[in-house]
Amino acid sequence: MNSKIKLAFEKIVGTTNILTQDLNPFNTDWMNKYVGSSEIVLTPQTTDQVSQILRFCNENSLKVVPQSGNTGLVGGSVPIKDEIIISMRKMNQIYEFDLNSAIITSDSGVILENLNNYLFQYKYQMPWDLGARGSCMLGGNISTNAGGLNVVKHGLLRNYVLGLEVVLPNGKILNLLNKNRKDNTGTDLKQLFIGSEGTLGIITKANVLCIPIPNEKKVFFLELKSFQDVIKVLQKVKRNEQLLAFEFMEGKILHKNMHRHSGNKLPFDFQEDKYYVLLEIAGQSLNVDQFSLDMMEFTEEIVMNQNEKEAQFLWKLREEIAESMGKMGYVLKYDVSIPPDKFEWLVNQIYPKREGPFHVYYGHVGDGNVHINIVFESLSELHKEEDKIEQKLFGLVKSQGGSISAEHGIGQHKRKYMELQKGRDVLGCLSEIKRLFDPNGIMNPNKLL
Ligand code: FAD
Ligand code: MLT
Ligand code: ZN
The missing domain is CATH 3.30.43.10 (Uridine Diphospho-n-acetylenolpyruvylglucosamine Reductase, domain 2)
Incomplete structure (x- = not known):
């Protein structure tokens, strides 16, 4: 230097x-x-x-x-x-939580879990949640418009961010902070920074609308015979307002991870050829019996948590998948949006008869967001296969009207597929916005655009 x-x-x-x-x-x-x-x-x-x-x-x-x-x-x-x-790790001050508006004002470098710990005293929580909660920070979440585990109920992060403070590449500080729930004063400039992955400026502070911690919660774990049954359960429960999360996991990965929990009672003796769903409901006067009845149509066995510790354990089985795959080798990770009933079809198109390197699919079925993870022994092997897989995968996703990124964003990984996703005109418009904010191209170069 x-x-x-x-x-x-x-x-x-x-x-x-x-x-x-x-x-x-x-x-x-x-x-x-x-x-x-x-x-x-x-x-x-x-x-x-x-x-x-x-x-x-x-x-x-x-x-x-x-x-x-x-x-x-x-x-x-x-x-x-x-x-x-x-x-941004040292910009980590929480300024206030306003009980009347339920809006928190914070620096962008505060860890998501710390925001929730702070909000706990007010019986509120952040409106999004993800497995990386112990490390990811507010500014990172906003810059990626993170999805996560409760989108099926609460919708996307960008709906909750009410205000931002942003520093532009030329050093100008844009005060877009806003503690009004309603602010209808023209073009909503802050939206440009949400999900733009640090390519337009640096987010330093934010106002976020928080949500009450629900009075009651119940976690269900189901074992199903086919992916069609997963979709049938989804159709049955999706219209229920108490549904907070609907997560799917292939038996293949739960079976492989069983050794991680030798001391604990697992909800099932996980089978490689079975399909598993984690479903959470939340609210007041929970309709547990009705939910169970609805699901009993498709499965004989439903496991429910009896206390908070059990709920956490059931969630761990789902949340640890990302980390466990990483321990197996180098992982090609995808987070595409596609109609939920096409998840299995999509994977079968990539790996007919499910042959090829070790791969699994799992994810946020309730949001139409599937994760496909493929493991390689070396980075060079991964790079050798990457283009071939992506051209096919993203082509199929587009043919179904889907999105090449449901929640993780584009970064350096999917940059070359932006034109496929957006089309020339939209991409041209986005490039013009980038030039306007960052004419010298100093902000996070060669990412996203
Ligand atoms: P970083 O990784 O540090 O940065 C992410 C991007 O934002 C980068 O482009 C960076 O340049 C930019 N950036 C960071 N801070 C700022 C700032 N202050 N101003 C401007 N730009 C900035 N993602 C999901 O959407 N859903 C999930 O369910 C999910 N689960 C995950 C589980 C695990 C175990 C892991 C490891 C990751 C998961 N992710 C998930 C991905 C990741 O956690 C999210 O993308 C998260 O929002 C990134 O936050 P971060 O603070 O780590 O940001
Ligand atoms: C998840 O849903 O677990 C995260 O998005 C991380 C991953 O894709 O593995
Ligand atoms: Zn995810």
């Missing part, structure tokens, strides 16, 4: 907010699939410092990557080359 540049950063953030050694965790993504070679990480503590950093970088054509929890799954949060990493 050029010493003049380092000195300039020292003047802005001080020596304690600059890292130049042991940068592996910042340069490497969660899947060990994308590795950059940045020589410097800055950890600003105020919006003003973020502004000064970006102004300096813009004036000197230095490229940057904003990073929050670094749990992103598309290589968006790590540098491709030696971009400067701006880590």
Whole structure:
């Protein structure tokens, strides 16, 4: 790192907010699939410092990557080359929760779980939830418009973000903070930053509408004979307002993960050729009997949690899939949107008779979002197959009117398929917006667009 540049950063953030050694965790993504070679990480503590950093970088054509929890799954949060990493982890103050409006105001570097711990005293919670809750941060969630486990009930993150503070690449601070539930004053500029993966500016603060913690919850685990039965159960329960989550898992992966729980009582002796559903209902005066009856039409065995610990264990079986796949090798991960009744068909098109490398599908059936994970022994093997699989997979997804990314985003992974997804005109328009905000192309280069 050029010493003049380092000195300039020292003047802005001080020596304690600059890292130049042991940068592996910042340069490497969660899947060990994308590795950059940045020589410097800055950890600003105020919006003003973020502004000064970006102004300096813009004036000197230095490229940057904003990073929050670094749990992103598309290589968006790590540098491709030696971009400067701006880590938001020290901007972690929660300012207030307004009980009348249920709006929280916070810095963007607060970990999702910490937001929920803070909100607990008010009997409120964040409106989205995901397995990475212990590491991912508010700004990362907003920049990826994260989906997660409760979208079937609450809808998407972007509906809950009411206000933002954003620093533009030229250092200008845009005050889009807003504590009004209703604000109908023209074009909603903040929406451009939600889901734009750090390519337009850095989010420093946010106002988010929170939701009450439900009085009661019940988790069900079902074993089903066919994927068609999964869809039948979905049709039966989807219109019920108490449905909070509807998650699907192939028996293949639950069976493989059984050894992880030798000391615990599993809900089923998981079979490779069976299909499993985790379903959660929440609210007041839960209709547990009706739900059970509805599901009994399709399965003889339903397991229900008796206490919070059991609920957590059932959820663990679903949430640990991502991590367990990562332990098996290098994983090609997909998060496509497609009509739920096409999930099995889609996987069979990619791997007829389910032959090929170890692969499973699971995910948020209730949202029409399937995850397909394919494991390779080496990164080079993965790269050899990647293009072939993606051209077929994304082509099929498009043919069904789906989306190549339901929730993880585009990052560096799916960038070359943006034209397929969006079409030339839309992509052209998005590129113009990018040029308007970031004419020198310093913000998270070669990601998304
Ligand atoms: P990072 O990974 O650090 O960054 C993500 C992107 O946002 C990058 O492009 C980065 O440059 C940009 N960015 C980060 N902070 C800012 C900022 N302040 N301003 C501007 N740009 C910024 N995702 C889902 O949608 N649903 C899931 O169910 C889900 N489950 C997961 C489970 C596990 C175990 C893991 C590891 C990941 C999961 N993810 C899921 C993916 C990931 O957690 C989400 O994308 C999350 O929102 C990323 O947050 P982060 O703080 O880690 O952001
Ligand atoms: C999940 O639903 O578990 C996450 O999106 C992570 C993954 O795709 O494995
Ligand atoms: Zn997911």
